[in-house]
Amino acid sequence: MDDSQNLESVDVLTGAPPSRKFRVHLRYLRFLRTYPIFSVVILSTLVFAAVTASWIAPFPERYGQLRDRHAEPAIFGGEGGHLLGADSVGRDIYSRLLFGARVSLIIAVGTILIAGSFGTTLGLISGWYGGWIDEAIMRLVDAMNAIPVILVALVLAVAVGQSFWLLLGILSVGLWPGFARQVRAETLSLKERDYVDMAKVGGASTGRILYRHILPGLFSTVVVVSTNLVGTVILAEAGLSFLGVGVPPPTPSWGGMIADGRLYLTDAWWVSAFPGIAIGLTVTSLVFLGDWLRDHLDPRLRQLE
């Protein structure tokens, strides 16, 4: 997205350095860029919440007290002991956010694992063999762009009913082309390296070359792509849950919570507001972390943008 030398920058046209007041801000920014503190704090909180939700949540996530219906958030002076308020059936928003983090995380990790291994394998094959195999796989990758994944999810929900595994499958189908494209590009450059020729001369089998010599070189690409796509998965899961075809209720999911609050917006804006902020914070941290990883793992990518 942006390159680190931006922060040292001068006005491109006049050559004037940034004002003194702004330079102070820049120093903080440079610090944040050197160490992705914001991302690490937010994401480790998320992982902590997801793992310990069963113990740290103050209220049950699936049941509520009707007398707590639309209880105001305690942080805004509400009474009833609900930190972030309660929804239309009196369920505690804070507890549901913690459990929602678990759902988002499981879906995100699962999708990245499935889509990542499938996409990486196809990208590797495509880049290594070239020719008609490459042509076929890349046309398939292009074609995937034209397929409305959200609509496929809707159709599937009607045809076979919604489920956790279906969601995982749909998201993986939508995501693998992203991996395949990047891995192919990286493989194309790796296979021209001298050490690959050496391995060939040394009599290594194709499988061994791919596994021992190419695959490790793809590591940084896969990590960067994964980080960027985790955000996409979380957003897509939220969108599908919002439409009612994501994680089946009563399991709390952030997208589903936003949908719940939509009908009672004038009475209880907090039901929709907080899950959206949670999604926003998570995805923003992932974007920053992705940029940081790209800058540090793969300096060549930095120059491309």
Next chain:
Amino acid sequence: MLSFLRKRLITSLIAVFIVTVVIFVLARLQGDPRTLYTDENLSKETYDALGAELGLDKPLVYQYFIFIRKVAVGDLGKSIHQHLPVFDIVLARLPATAKLAAAGFLFSVAVGVPLGVLSAVKRGSGWDLAGRMFAVLGHALPSFWIAIMMIFIISVKLDLLPTSRDGGFDHFILPSIALGWAAAGGQMRLVRSAMLEVLDSQYVMLARAKGVTKESVIFKHALRNAILAPLTFAGLTLGGLITGAIITETVFAWPGLGLLAINAVTSSDYAVLQGVMIFITFFYLFVSFAVDMIYAWADPRIRYG
């Protein structure tokens, strides 16, 4: 140019093939269509005759081609609820979605391009920082959440703009912001990096050295080249806008294809859903083909490359 066209054609065919196979297989998973409009004490002969009439006695592959032939002539079956041909229902809804997607695209260009130029020209300044935050937030916050919060603040609390349905210009404002924000962020980033690249180039330096004014360099020398960058990704942006429209429509009760699809999910109207899916796929393929043609026309490197 010819190889470019051939690639597009193959990609489109694969996309159409995948979508139709998915629809066909899922339709068959729904069960034997004969059970839908016959009762149980049906004689074996009538049952078989009905099967022959519907082509169910033929092998699956043959049935698939019957399905394709029907789709090709616009026969998408009838809606179970509205008792009208699906083709007519879907066609009636297409303009609303197209208008919404176009409005979202216009918003994304109108906001993204100037912000990108500003960010690049004032690199490292507060403008740049604000512009990049805008881009990250557009990506990180779910569009439906932005939509709901805008409705709450702008329509409900401040009572400034209408919340729903197709109508005059004021009806377009909130939906196009909700839909176009993420795309605007993407455009901004593309324009920014393209502008930075051009501003670093030698001919810009030469122009400055000759004494050409700053404004003239920015708008005549740099912007003309940088403006091609968003076009490169216009196909992807449009794909995002069309799928995004499905979600945005449900929030704003916008009478387009997305709302139609969601209502079809709630009423299990499979025929309508498959109609929407086929339409959106074709719509996307058509539009992205048109965009690529414009791009090839605008950038000779594509035409002759």
